[in-house]
Amino acid sequence: MSSLRIAALAVLALAALPGLGACSGEADAPDGDAAGAAVTSQLGVTNARVVLAPVGGNPAAVYLDLAYSGREGVTLDAVDVEGAGMTMIHDYAETGGKMRMVMADKVPLTPGTPVSFAPGGLHVMAMDPTDALKPGTTANVTLTLSDGTTATITAPVRAAGDER
Ligand SMILES: [Cu+2]
Numbered sequence: 001m002s003s004l005r006i007a008a009l010a011v012l013a014l015a016a017l018p019g020l021g022a023c024s025g026e027a028d029a030p031d032g033d034a035a036g037a038a039v040t041s042q043l044g045v046t047n048a049r050v051v052l053a054p055v056g057g058n059p060a061a062v063y064l065d066l067a068y069s070g071r072e073g074v075t076l077d078a079v080d081v082e083g084a085g086m087t088m089i090h091d092y093a094e095t096g097g098k099m100r101m102v103m104a105d106k107v108p109l110t111p112g113t114p115v116s117f118a119p120g121g122l123h124v125m126a127m128d129p130t131d132a133l134k135p136g137t138t139a140n141v142t143l144t145l146s147d148g149t150t151a152t153i154t155a156p157v158r159a160a161g162d163e164r
Contacts, residue, residue, distance in 0.1 A: 035138060038153040042070030043109070043145065048155035050081060050139050051164050052129065060084060060133060062124035062141060062155065063117045063164065068109035075106035075146045076115075082140040085128030092121060106146065119164045135159035 036048035048064035062079060080087055091104040104122060107115060117123050133139055135157055142152045158164070 036064070036153060036155045038151050043068055043143070043149065043151050045143065045151055045153050048141055048153050049164075050126070050133060050141070050155050050157045051162070052133060052135065052157065052160055054160040057129065059125045059127050060129045061119075061164075062087075062126060063119065064141075064153075064155070065117070066109065066115040068113075068115070069111050070109070070147070070149075072110065074109050076109055076143060077106050077146050078142075078144040079124040080142045080144070081124070081126040081129075081133075082142075083130050083132035084126035084139075087124055087126045090123055090125050109145070133157050135162065 036046065038045045044067040046065045046067075048062065051061045051063065053059060053061075060081070062081060066076070068074070076089070078087070079089060089104040089107060090101045092099045093102045094100075095102075099120075107122065109115065115122070137157050138154045139157050140152055141155045142150055144150050
């Protein structure tokens with residue numbers, strides 16, 4: 001676990017580099033019309049939702065669908081959730097006959113190839129969700145790409161038992 005945390009912190013440190021995301025983010029991240037959706041010039045985000053864990057305080061999961069139309073070689077580097085702590089991008093992989101969560105770190109975005117974050121596959125884990133994340137409310141979710149582009153969407157927050 002400690003190596004996973006270090007890797008995730010490294011991603012956050014990169015995302016926080018001055019000059020990259022700060023100014024371009026405001027210009028490139030108009031709010032989407034529909035909840036859970038946003039479109040920048042190159043990144044479309046739909047069906048975003050934050051799903052809380054059955055036990056309060058346990059990590060929440062974020063699922064969403066991405067359609068990218070920019071240039072090759074760009075990756076999704078970070079997904080941050082307002083109202084939660086550190087986030088990690090995870091996937092599931094089979095090791096030793098069992099499906100286990102693994103660190104996905106950076107997710108390649110290829111024009112024409114949609115990427116789905118969905119239960120049982122790619123997902124964002126948001127550690128230490130606060131009481132601000134309540135079922136029926138919304139949370140701001142910010143995606144950061146390797147080219148410094150950011151997109152912020154408003155995603156509905158769902159309880160553990162709700163539809164994922
Ligand atoms: Cu996970």
